[in-house]
Amino acid sequence: MLPITEYKGTFSFVSSRLYNNIKSVLPHYNEKDPETWPYIALATIEKHCPYRGYPDLPTGVAYERSVLERYEEMYSAEERRQGASLNGSFHERYPFNYDEHDVLKDQVDITSSEYGGYIEDEPDVAVDEPDVVADEPDIRREAARLRGKLFDKNSQLMSSQQNLKEYEAAESWRRNAVSNAEYELGKQRQRADAAERECMLQKTSNIQLVERIKNLEAYCTQLEENITVMDGGRGRKQIQVIDVDSDEDLMEGLGYSEMRSSSLG
Known part of the structure; x- marks a missing residue:
């Protein structure tokens, strides 16, 4: 199990913003290397806004178990399977929280074998291996794969940002509706008293x-x-x-x- 440092700074559902916030506190942080990932508690997220399982959580960090429990309460098993088929398995995105069968772990941790498997799937993470000169076709294929992956990540980011705007708009409307209802209730009470x-x-x-x-x-x-x-x-x-x-x-x-x-x- 790798040691985990808790991050208590400003949270954001926008991945790039969260990564920059973490790096300002933990300069060694690398979102592609689980060995550097911090631990984020539910209380830290809810300092930003209440979390009920939506929007989706940024990857590249470990979460308190109750955070993922909120997520699973929001979506059915079938909806989670569909999400995994589109965005990758939960184990790939949240290796500290899910095992290889996409089952939520009891403890927040990652084994050495899980860490090794994750690093193999992330070519951008530096590892101590002999230098190998790859063939040009392999380089092109790898570049194409990375461009496709980058496009997918950008699409996910845009979708998350749109979802966040919709969530904030809905939350603002809800607060205004509650305020208006309380005002009208007060007027009705005054009329009833009169x-x-x-x-x-x-x-x-x-x-x-x-x-x-x-x-x-x-x-x-x-x-x-x-x-x-x-x-x-x-x-x-x-x-x-x-x-x-x-x-x-x-x-x-x-x-x-x-x-x-x-x-x-």
């Missing part, structure tokens, strides 16, 4: 009006009894007059209630 206060005032006014009506009815009943006792047969006529007065009092009370309701509205 309606509740209005309801309580109307209820109090209605209670007072009912009490006034009861008092007027009692007053009219008492007057009717007194007049009947005092005036005998003339009591009926007087009762009608009293009833009119009582109705006027009642209408005055109702008018007061309606004026009260209008002023509250």
Whole structure:
């Protein structure tokens, strides 16, 4: 197992930017040589932005296991197989995290044999071997292979940059939507509180009006009894007059209630 230094600096989903950031802290870093790769924890990534398995992670470093677990939770096994067929196996891209069967390792490490196999597939990494003069056709084939690989890497970089822009735009829209929803909720609460206060005032006014009506009815009943006792047969006529007065009092009370309701509205 190779020793790994943890990188806690600025993270980026753009590979070239991440590599430059790492080299500013670890000058010996070479993204093609796993012996120089640092270890990046989930907390370091999420200082840049929350990570839920998207966008794809840059290669050339080792990741905390929980980072790749987030990635596997985001995609199904079939989607991961399709991604491997297009971009290369997970073992090739993340040898510290995946074994040769593309199974996530329990520990973040790379064996000596895995390291040797990786170096053989990376001709740009300097190794101590005798100088061999290659035939010109071999050189041309190797140059063509490297140009094709470079084109693929550039395409992946452009795709990752576009995905990152879309992610940042979606995140900005989500934050604005949450802010607008919270503002609207606050306005609705204010309207509900105002309606509740209005309801309580109307209820109090209605209670007072009912009490006034009861008092007027009692007053009219008492007057009717007194007049009947005092005036005998003339009591009926007087009762009608009293009833009119009582109705006027009642209408005055109702008018007061309606004026009260209008002023509250």
